[in-house]
Amino acid sequence: xxxxxxxxxxxxxxxxxxxxxxxxxxxxxxxxxxxxxxxxxxxxxxxxxxxxxxxxxxxxxxxxxxxxxxxxxxxxxxxxxxxxxxxxxxxxxxxxxxxxxxxxxxxxxxxxxxxxxxxxxxxxxxxxxxxxxxxxxxxxxxxxxxxxxxxxxxxxxxxxxxxxxxxxxxxxxxxxxxxxxxxxxxxxxxxxxxxxxxxxxxxxxxxxxxxxxxxxxxxxxxxxxxxxxxxxxxxxxxxxxxxxxxxxxxxxxxxxxxxxxxxxxxxxxxxxxxxxxxxxxxxxxxxxxxxxxxxxxxxxxxxxxxxxxxxxxxxxxxxxxxxxxxxxxxxxxxxxxxxxxxxxxxxxxxxxxxxxxxxxxxxxxxxxxxxxxxxxxxxxxxxxxxxxxxxxxxxxxxxxxxxxxxxxxxxxxxxxxxxxxxxxxx
Amino acid sequence: xxxxxxxxxxxxxxxxxxxxxxxxxxxxxxxxxxxxxxxxxxxxxxxxxxxxxxxxxxxxxxxxxxxxxxxxxxxxxxxxxxxxxxxxxxxxxxxxxxxxxxxxxxxxxxxxxxxxxxxxxxxxxxxxxxxxxxxxxxxxxxxxxxxxxxxxxxxxxxxxxxxxxxxxxxxxxxxxxxxxxxxxxxxxxxxxxxxxxxxxxxxxxxxxxxxxxxxxxxxxxxxxxxxxxxxxxxxxxxxxxxxxxxxxxxxxxxxxxxxxxxxxxxxxxxxxxxxxxxxxxxxxxxxxxxxxxxxxxxxxxxxxxxxxxxxxxxxxxxxxxxxxxxxxxxxxxxxxxxxxxxxxxxxxxxxxxxxxxxxxxxxxxxxxxxxxxxxxxxxxxxxxxxxxxxxxxxxxxxxxxxxxxxxxxx
Ligand code: SF4
Ligand code: SF4
Numbered sequence: 001x002x003x004x005x006x007x008x009x010x011x012x013x014x015x016x017x018x019x020x021x022x023x024x025x026x027x028x029x030x031x032x033x034x035x036x037x038x039x040x041x042x043x044x045x046x047x048x049x050x051x052x053x054x055x056x057x058x059x060x061x062x063x064x065x066x067x068x069x070x071x072x073x074x075x076x077x078x079x080x081x082x083x084x085x086x087x088x089x090x091x092x093x094x095x096x097x098x099x100x101x102x103x104x105x106x107x108x109x110x111x112x113x114x115x116x117x118x119x120x121x122x123x124x125x126x127x128x129x130x131x132x133x134x135x136x137x138x139x140x141x142x143x144x145x146x147x148x149x150x151x152x153x154x155x156x157x158x159x160x161x162x163x164x165x166x167x168x169x170x171x172x173x174x175x176x177x178x179x180x181x182x183x184x185x186x187x188x189x190x191x192x193x194x195x196x197x198x199x200x201x202x203x204x205x206x207x208x209x210x211x212x213x214x215x216x217x218x219x220x221x222x223x224x225x226x227x228x229x230x231x232x233x234x235x236x237x238x239x240x241x242x243x244x245x246x247x248x249x250x251x252x253x254x255x256x257x258x259x260x261x262x263x264x265x266x267x268x269x270x271x272x273x274x275x276x277x278x279x280x281x282x283x284x285x286x287x288x289x290x291x292x293x294x295x296x297x298x299x300x301x302x303x304x305x306x307x308x309x310x311x312x313x314x315x316x317x318x319x320x321x322x323x324x325x326x327x328x329x330x331x332x333x334x335x336x337x338x339x340x341x342x343x344x345x346x347x348x349x350x351x352x353x354x355x356x357x358x359x360x361x362x363x364x365x366x367x368x369x370x371x372x373x374x375x376x377x378x379x380x381x382x383x384x385x386x387x388x389x390x391x392x393x394x395x396x397x398x399x400x401x402x403x404x405x406x407x408x409x410x411x412x413x414x415x416x417x418x419x420x421x422x423x424x425x426x
Numbered sequence: 427x428x429x430x431x432x433x434x435x436x437x438x439x440x441x442x443x444x445x446x447x448x449x450x451x452x453x454x455x456x457x458x459x460x461x462x463x464x465x466x467x468x469x470x471x472x473x474x475x476x477x478x479x480x481x482x483x484x485x486x487x488x489x490x491x492x493x494x495x496x497x498x499x500x501x502x503x504x505x506x507x508x509x510x511x512x513x514x515x516x517x518x519x520x521x522x523x524x525x526x527x528x529x530x531x532x533x534x535x536x537x538x539x540x541x542x543x544x545x546x547x548x549x550x551x552x553x554x555x556x557x558x559x560x561x562x563x564x565x566x567x568x569x570x571x572x573x574x575x576x577x578x579x580x581x582x583x584x585x586x587x588x589x590x591x592x593x594x595x596x597x598x599x600x601x602x603x604x605x606x607x608x609x610x611x612x613x614x615x616x617x618x619x620x621x622x623x624x625x626x627x628x629x630x631x632x633x634x635x636x637x638x639x640x641x642x643x644x645x646x647x648x649x650x651x652x653x654x655x656x657x658x659x660x661x662x663x664x665x666x667x668x669x670x671x672x673x674x675x676x677x678x679x680x681x682x683x684x685x686x687x688x689x690x691x692x693x694x695x696x697x698x699x700x701x702x703x704x705x706x707x708x709x710x711x712x713x714x715x716x717x718x719x720x721x722x723x724x725x726x727x728x729x730x731x732x733x734x735x736x737x738x739x740x741x742x743x744x745x746x747x748x749x750x751x752x753x754x755x756x757x758x759x760x761x762x763x764x765x766x767x768x769x770x771x772x773x774x775x776x777x778x779x780x781x782x783x784x785x786x787x788x789x790x791x792x793x794x795x796x797x798x799x800x801x802x803x804x805x806x807x808x809x810x811x812x813x814x815x816x817x818x819x820x821x822x823x824x825x826x827x828x829x830x831x832x833x834x835x836x
Contacts, residue, residue, distance in 0.1 A: 088794055136791065168589060366531055366561045366564040369527055370526040387529070
């Protein structure tokens with residue numbers, strides 16, 4: 001079933017161009033920020049409070065996104081090595097090392113200079129490393145640090161005590177911002193921003209849901225990762241909302257004109273885990289070669305489980321921000337994660353699951369082996385587990401990864417036609 | 427006390443394990459402190475939890491509490507035995523847990539899972555995993571699947587210590603835990619029972635505080651290993667046994683001569699969760715350090731004492747929230763640099779040893795900040811990494827001896 005040649009995906013055009021421009025402009029604006037007019041807040045993707053912070057006039061930097069951009073552009077390693085020289089060990093999360101190395105080296109990247117923070121907002125939602133990372137930044141810059149303590153999601157529904165706790169913290173955060181900036185909080189402005197967030201989120205959800213089509217008009221992992229930028233970084237702007245409208249128009253055109261991620265969809269996959277950014281293209285090629293398409297993925301939900309109904313609501317601003325912050329993917333307990341993945345397999349009619357484990361990320365990865373075991377033995381879903389890193393190119397072994405993927409996809413063939421279960425991954 | 431062969435269904439044949447009577451009076455009957463310490467050593471090295479097996483034999487129930495902090499008073503108040511889990515130590519082969527958990531992970535997470543998968547945690551009816559790091563948190567999710575029939579709970583310990591809402595949240599969180607423990611066979615929650623448990627645990631904490639103060643002020647009276655073993659028993663034995671035991675220990679320690687020798691007064695930082703082997707703990711002091719304060723077994727030292735009177739659940743939660751403890755698994759109440767310098771000065775330490783478990787990210791990230799502060803003040807330090815399963819320490823011995831010599835004879 002192996003295709004003879006990979007091809008560049010033909011479907012990435014208008015939206016892709018818009019996205020590129022938005023990213024470039026964002027970094028260009030950042031390079032100008034940091035002066036007296038535009039203070040800078042650092043924030044984390046999971047459970048982020050972009051809408052509130054922007055309503056106080058801050059420009060927002062997401063060091064995780066800077067880190068992944070560095071990795072995609074193959075410039076993460078010098079930053080990582082610099083952090084290691086300061087004492088951050090091999091085991092420390094690559095995002096952290098990229099950022100702390102970059103900070104020490106002056107913040108210059110090929111896409112612009114990253115300004116230092118005036119405010120550190122740690123939305124502790126699903127990753128304990130967030131707390132450690134922001135402590136290190138606070139130590140370096142001595143600027144105010146606010147920790148939004150987001151309870152771990154252990155039940156499928158939001159618990160009243162968690163919501164109450166979060167809303168109280170949000171109000172304390174606003175009081176802090178008022179003190180720091182000397183500006184008054186404007187609830188009307190927040191509601192207006194949330195209207196745009198909601199539009200963007202609905203567009204994003206629609207885009208993700210189109211993976212249910214057979215064949216899928218979208219690549220719900222590699223392509224969706226490109227399109228995560230506006231939903232996480234520019235959420236609350238009209239531009240982000242418009243962007244997803246463009247994306248969805250394009251997806252409809254693809255269906256009409258039969259333009260798909262691969263010429264012939266042969267394997268439908270659910271993908272779990274952070275991508276190996278330093279080898280993004282190579283990894284994607286290993287999928288395309290077999291006509292394998294991701295129809296759903298967990299990683300694009302790190303910024304929020306919008307597709308599970310956790311949407312911002314201008315009519316319930318604080319409540320919906322609180323609920324949203326709980327719904328970062330890695331803030332879900334393993335039973336909730338398992339259920340989500342099983343639902344994706346069923347709802348998106350996937351043939352198999354591919355798990356990409358990250359050596360330096362325990363939050364995502366600790367327990368993925370057990371997930372694999374559960375999928376194979378309890379759900380009888382063929383599953384492949386691979387491991388490398390999201391930032392550090394030294395951990396991506398292309399030949400080994402390719403061999404394992406080849407063997408896996410090869411073995412899927414007879415199974416899909418009613419043959420024996422695959423050997424790899426069982 | 428006798429030895430009996432142990433084995434775990436699904437696991438390898440285990441070495442012979444210790445057997446005790448139901449009331450564990452063997453501990454109170456040891457003729458000397460040295461014999462008690464030998465017994466403690468045997469218990470710590472036995473991965474089948476012999477004391478828990480004995481105590482639960484007549485139908486009592488035990489709850490495994492993963493490090494670093496859990497409200498063990500609350501477990502006790504429901505008529506359950508809270509037991510501090512500390513991984514498998516050097517005597518557990520990892521053969522099942524690696525595949526489930528992943529490779530770049532600390533050993534305690536793997537050995538704890540291995541103990542579960544090889545039935546060595548069979549005496550436990552419930553497990554509590556606090557959110558001290560992503561590994562501990564995720565481990566709970568695996569236990570909930572792999573240990574059907576026991577209750578598991580991931581306890582969200584708050585990280586915002588400035589909010590007015592943190593205390594009520596933690597009280598609510600404790601109520602969730604109570605509901606789980608009641609399902610695991612705990613008696614219904616009664617505030618007066620919790621008040622009594624708090625008083626018992628306050629006594630135990632006082633005793634542990636006195637022990638560590640003795641170690642700090644009269645280093646010759648007690649080795650680190652001895653202090654460690656006595657504290658470790660405190661998380662294994664019913665407190666009703668450990669508290670009278672510690673009263674006896676105190677008078678025996680007081681009578682010991684205060685030997686003095688040229689030692690380096692050292693602060694030991696890092697091993698708050700995974701535990702170094704006893705040999706490694708021994709080695710630190712053999713090399714010429716005297717540990718004047720340490721991060722081992724923090725559960726006994728999270729706060730001085732819990733207030734009594736008023737709502738005991740609120741008091742217990744407040745004690746956690748207001749704790750001054752500044753270690754890698756609690757959002758820093760001050761700057762990290764300031765914290766380490768304060769601790770060095772409070773303990774009268776001349777140097778610091780960072781002893782961090784391999785792959786323990788919370789510990790590793792703090793070390794970088796601590797080192798910068800120590801460098802600024804020219805306070806000497808040494809960083810060693812360990813794994814609870816390593817049994818050879820030649821390299822560590824050399825590094826320790828060189829460190830001590832360089833500081834003492836510089
Ligand atoms: S979730 Fe993983 S990759 Fe992201 S910051 Fe945490 S440890 Fe790093
Ligand atoms: S040793 Fe460190 S990483 Fe491992 S469970 Fe303990 S705190 Fe977490």
